[in-house]
Amino acid sequence: MSQATLRVQKISGHAGTVPGEDTQRQYTVAKLVDTTTCIGCKACEVACVEWNDMPFSPTTFDNTYQTMPETRWNYWNLITFDEHEKEDGSLMWLMRKNQCMHCAEPGCLAACPSDGAIVQYTNGIVDFQQDKCIGCGYCISGCPFNIPKFNKETKRVYKCTLCTDRVSEGLEPACIKACPTGCLHFGSKEDMLVLANERAKQLKDHYSFPNAGVYDPQGVGGTGVIYVLHDATQPELYGGLPSNPTIPLMVKLWKGPLKWLGNIAMVGGILGLFVHYLRFGPKDRDETPSEGARP
Amino acid sequence: MGPFIMNPEGVGRIFAPLGAFADGPFPTFYEPVESPTDNLLHPKQTHNPVVKRYKTPFDKYGSVKDGFDVVCTTYRLTEHYHYWTKNNPMNVQLVPEPFVEIPEEMARERGIQGGDHVRVESARGEYTAKAMVTKRIKPMVINGKKTYQIGIPIHWGYRGIWEDKQREEGAHITNVNVLSPTVIDPNAYTPEFKGFLVKVTKV
Numbered sequence: 318m319s320q321a322t323l324r325v326q327k328i329s330g331h332a333g334t335v336p337g338e339d340t341q342r343q344y345t346v347a348k349l350v351d352t353t354t355c356i357g358c359k360a361c362e363v364a365c366v367e368w369n370d371m372p373f374s375p376t377t378f379d380n381t382y383q384t385m386p387e388t389r390w391n392y393w394n395l396i397t398f399d400e401h402e403k404e405d406g407s408l409m410w411l412m413r414k415n416q417c418m419h420c421a422e423p424g425c426l427a428a429c430p431s432d433g434a435i436v437q438y439t440n441g442i443v444d445f446q447q448d449k450c451i452g453c454g455y456c457i458s459g460c461p462f463n464i465p466k467f468n469k470e471t472k473r474v475y476k477c478t479l480c481t482d483r484v485s486e487g488l489e490p491a492c493i494k495a496c497p498t499g500c501l502h503f504g505s506k507e508d509m510l511v512l513a514n515e516r517a518k519q520l521k522d523h524y525s526f527p528n529a530g531v532y533d534p535q536g537v538g539g540t541g542v543i544y545v546l547h548d549a550t551q552p553e554l555y556g557g558l559p560s561n562p563t564i565p566l567m568v569k570l571w572k573g574p575l576k577w578l579g580n581i582a583m584v585g586g587i588l589g590l591f592v593h594y595l596r597f598g599p600k601d602r603d604e605t606p607s608e609g610a611r612p
Numbered sequence: 613m614g615p616f617i618m619n620p621e622g623v624g625r626i627f628a629p630l631g632a633f634a635d636g637p638f639p640t641f642y643e644p645v646e647s648p649t650d651n652l653l654h655p656k657q658t659h660n661p662v663v664k665r666y667k668t669p670f671d672k673y674g675s676v677k678d679g680f681d682v683v684c685t686t687y688r689l690t691e692h693y694h695y696w697t698k699n700n701p702m703n704v705q706l707v708p709e710p711f712v713e714i715p716e717e718m719a720r721e722r723g724i725q726g727g728d729h730v731r732v733e734s735a736r737g738e739y740t741a742k743a744m745v746t747k748r749i750k751p752m753v754i755n756g757k758k759t760y761q762i763g764i765p766i767h768w769g770y771r772g773i774w775e776d777k778q779r780e781e782g783a784h785i786t787n788v789n790v791l792s793p794t795v796i797d798p799n800a801y802t803p804e805f806k807g808f809l810v811k812v813t814k815v
Contacts, residue, residue, distance in 0.1 A: 358690035359706050366702065373701040376708045378742050380726025384706050400747040408747055 322485040327437035329429035345421075345441040346484060347506040348493065349513050350414050351545045352555065353520060353529075354500035357382060357396055357412040364495035365394035365416075368480065383556075388415065390466040393477040394492055397556025409547065413555040414492070414501070417464045417477035419443050419541025424564035425476075427572050428459025441506065441541045444481055447473045461537065461562035479541065509543055516545045536563040634662050634798030644807040645795045646735075648676050648683055649755045663804075664796040671794055674735035680809035682718075683752075683761040684732065686788055687806075692765070698772030710741040710768035710788075714812070718760040719745040722814060729815040732764065734808060737790030739764065740815060762812060764788045 324341050362384060366373070371391040376384055383398045399411040423443045426435040434449040435456060445456075445465070452472035456465045465476045480490035488494075489503040502512060513531040520529035530549025533539050544558075552558040616624050628637035642660040643651045651658035665671060674680035688694070689707060697703035712730055724730060726745040731738055741764070752759050768775065769787030778785055795804040 356690065362706065363702055366705075373705050376705050378709050378711060378727065378744075380744055382707075402747060408750075410748060 323438040323440065323442070323481060325436045326439045327423075327426055328433050329426045329435035330432045332432075341439060343438075343440040344505040344507075346479070346503065346541065347419075347441070347509040348479070348490065348542045349502040349504075349509040349545070350542060351500040351502070351513075351516055352411065352413050353516070353526075353545060353547055354498050355396070355412045355414065356498055356500075357398060357410075358497060359384065359396055360495040360497055361414055361492035361501065362392070362394050362396060364491040365477070366392065368483070368491035369393070369478075388464060388466060388476075390468040390475040393417065393475070399554060399556055401554050411547070411555050413544065413558065415462075415556055415558075416492075416542065417443065417479070418462050418537070419477075419479055421538030421540070422564070424459035424461055424537065424568060425456035425465055426459075427564055428455040428568045430455060438481070440484070442479045442481055442484065443541070444478050445474060445476060447471070447475065450474055455568075459564060459568045461559055461564065506539075506541070506543075513543055513545050517549070520545070520547065532558065534559070534562050536561050635660060636799070644804050646673055646675070646680070646793060646809040647807070648681070648759050648809065649757070652755070660798070662798045664798055664801070666794040670736055672735040673793065674809050676809065678735070679811050680734065681759075682810050682812050683759060684734070684791065684808055684810040685761065685763050685806050686766050686792055687763060689765045689767060692767040695767060695770065695772075698767055698774065701773065704773045707765075707767075709774045710765065711744040712739075712741050712812075713744045713746050713749055713763040715749045715751055715760055715762070716745055716747050717751050718762075718812075719743065722812070724814050731813050731815050732762070732791060733811045733813070734791040734793075736793065737786060739786050739788050739791055740784075741768075762810070764791070 324337055324343065325335060326338055328335050365371075374389060374391055379386065381398055384395060385392065388395045394414065394416045397411075397413045397415050401409045401411055403409060419442055421441065423435070423437060425445075426437060426443060429435045430453060431449055431451045434446055434451065435443065436446060437443050450473045452467070452474065454467055454474065456474055457467065465474045467474050480488075480492075483490055493501045493503040502509060504512075510531070510533065513533075517529045517531050520526040526547045528548040528550045530546060532544035532546055532549060532552055544552075544555075546552060546555065548554065552560050614622055616622055619625060626637060641651070641653045643649065643658045645659045645663065647658060691706040692698065692703055712732060714724060714730070719725065724743050724745065726743060728743050729740055730743045731740045749761055749763060752761060766788050769785060769789070775785050789805075791808070791810060792803070792805040793808050796802070797804070
């Protein structure tokens, strides 16, 4: 979903610089999800499916209010429902809107070998370009949040686009527009952080949530979706949100040192071949016929 | 000085013309018609004496003595709208089929696991759906007796995407409203669907 008004700042599998990089500055955008005021109505799920014109996919009863166990290639936005019993015996029903986190340092983009299949715009949105996707699935292993999902029929990977088509026209994403409680906010990352910290402080000072805090993990350079959590010390309670997400080590190695090692080995091999030729010249054919080889 | 400075007597008044209320005018506490316990406030009259009732053969009432030992309540979900949206694939995708919410402790006691079919019976009818075992409904201690409560969302019955599929497979579909009593508040005409007695068995 390439958008003309959005400028690209990072390209997957791309050698050299990014054309037009740093010619334009934009606000980094962010979604703020206040899990403390989410009522789990799933309006954002419906808005996402409808705006992105995705087909319905059947679900089955799974002893929970959660629509499905995890996001699908055609279901990008899923509220996780978790019943958590606190030490004092009181119960919390934790709901968290789960979708692509739009990391500042995206693992999917780092892992992707196809030139331009994953891009990051100057406003921070990470977007998949399905026309350039080769269906290798490396982005799936590169994502610490288990978000990109493979479609077996089209052999492409899909995920939340942060409604690039809406955002590039100055509108908020569809999920934000649908939220009836105002638990979802959209704006510049800076503003969202201010709002999030204000809310976390309110929860600490005026409600009984001494561990309330903001989830903006630095392991992936901060995210384009930030959460206000009742208990920021235990993000795992919220549908397994990783407390310190990082790009998997293999992806980092493969795309960093190992890539260079491979390049050096390949160039070294060719160079060695050339040096060998200069030193020893072409290989001479052994002209003497072997005994009894030919009648 | 009190707030009623405009009244010569300096206190509030209540205007309740005869015939405007079927009961009252002051509120008091009554148990539901089907209750697991006695009314401590009015031991001789546990429920409202002037409730309206339907008088058909279907309008029967159960008690704990008859084995109806579980309190049941019915409610709606945010994902569905009454009985309309079960025909809309989008809403059905969010919540695909009916369920009965059962407290964890009760489920453990009766050997029910999430996804098992349970039959809920009241004096008036029966309803079968899958069990959703939850921590959210806790056991209650009422007049010193441990009492369980279950909850059933109302959105299924008659026809719909799930119902039509079930009927093809020969299942008997009932509406959860066959469980609840037609006992009606004499003033507001609100039916008493939030508290009644049922039996719960694993199918």
